Amino acid sequence: MEYFIYILLNNIIPLSILIGIGALLQIIFKLDIKTLSKLNFYLFSPAVIFKMLYESEISLTILLQVLLFFFIFIVLLFLLVELVMRIRRYKNEMRSAMRNSVIFYNSANYAIPLNQLVFIGDAFTLSIQIIIMMMQSLLPNTYGIYSVNVHKSDLRDTLRKILSLPVIYVIPLGFLMRGLEIPIPDSLYQPLNYVANAFIATALLTLGVQLGSMKWKLKISDVVLSNTLRLLVAPALGFAVVWMLGIKGMMAQALVLSCAVPTSLSSVLLAVEFDNEPEFASQAVFSSTVFSIFTVTLVIYLLQFIP
Known part of the structure; x- marks a missing residue:
């Protein structure tokens, strides 16, 4: 019950408030969602990733x-999603949207505070989650962009889009500067902090703006399928992979917990930026965030059975 209440008060309600504000602003002012999307891709997201790695x-x-x-986890999850989509006979755009809603998950603003609650501020488990966050930041900006463009752009154009994104460069730069202990002057670090701190709010407002502009043609069966794969099947697969690799203790628990969080906002940002099933993507993110109250609580309970 403690975890249920914590997730509700510290994740679901704050996220829902910002999403609701974004939807309200869209209804009143008709905001330009493409501009918000570009701010997330080219400014806020790279800043927060660099700062956390540094x-x-x-x-x-x-x-x-x-x-x-x-x-191993992502490859197995990818193959499983591909099998399900073949059975469902999804077309090109829906295939990439469904795939992105399952393999891209909220490893930063949801998973990091959750990790620190469950493991009581442990630095070891936090470092594990930061690595997962790094990979989950890299995937949408490489494979994610490829998947939503491969059926409507040539390979050269798709690669040009991928290479234009700052995230590709800030990850090695963050590791390099941290490894060499290169100091950042306060005059540069202060604005970096300002921009990084704005990421969560801007991303959630973007989701709200997208929800506020939708016609709400609900695809209930598709959204339920996405939520099931993301919130139930993915953590079960995480349990299987740590068992297969013989990983035990707190590392195993932290890895499994990292698999249990809801769909990432990056799937919405990709859908909006490249016009790839944005309504489905928004519904999948919002509903998985709400339902995660129950599924993440269940996963936390099951962690005690990992040796």
Whole structure:
């Protein structure tokens, strides 16, 4: 019950308030969602990723173990989603939208505070979550862009779009500057903090604006399928992968918990930026965030059975 109340008060209600404000602003002022999307892709998201990597303390051993888990988990999840979509006979745009709603998950503003609650501020489990966040930031800006453009653009144009995104460059830059202990002058670090702190609010307002502009042609079966795969199947697969790799203790628990969080806002940002099923993407993010109150609480309870 403690986790249920915490998730409700510290994740669902704050997120819902900002989403609601975004929807209200859209109804009143008819905002330009493309401009909001570009601000997220080219400014706020790169800033928060660089800042977290620059400030983190991650050892090479932990990095390699977590990357191995993440690679196996994502490949298995990808194959599972592909199988389900073939059975459902989805077309091109819906295929990429469904895939993105399952394999891209909220590893930053939802998973990091959740990790610190469950593991009581443990620095080791936080470093694990930061690595997952880094990979979950890189995937939408590489494979995610490829998947929503591959059926309507040539490969050269798609690669040009991927290489134009700052996230591709800030991840190695963040690691390099942290590893070499290169200091950032306060005159630069202060504006970086301002921009990074604006990421969550801007991303949630963008989701609200998208929800406020929708005609709400509900695709209930598709949204339910997405939520089931993201909130129930994914953490079950996480349990299976840590067992298969022989990972135990707090590392195993942190990895499984990282798989249980709802669909990432990046799936909405991709859908809006490249006009790829934005209504479905918005509904999937919003509903998975709400239903995660129950599913994440269940996963937290089951963590105690990991040796």
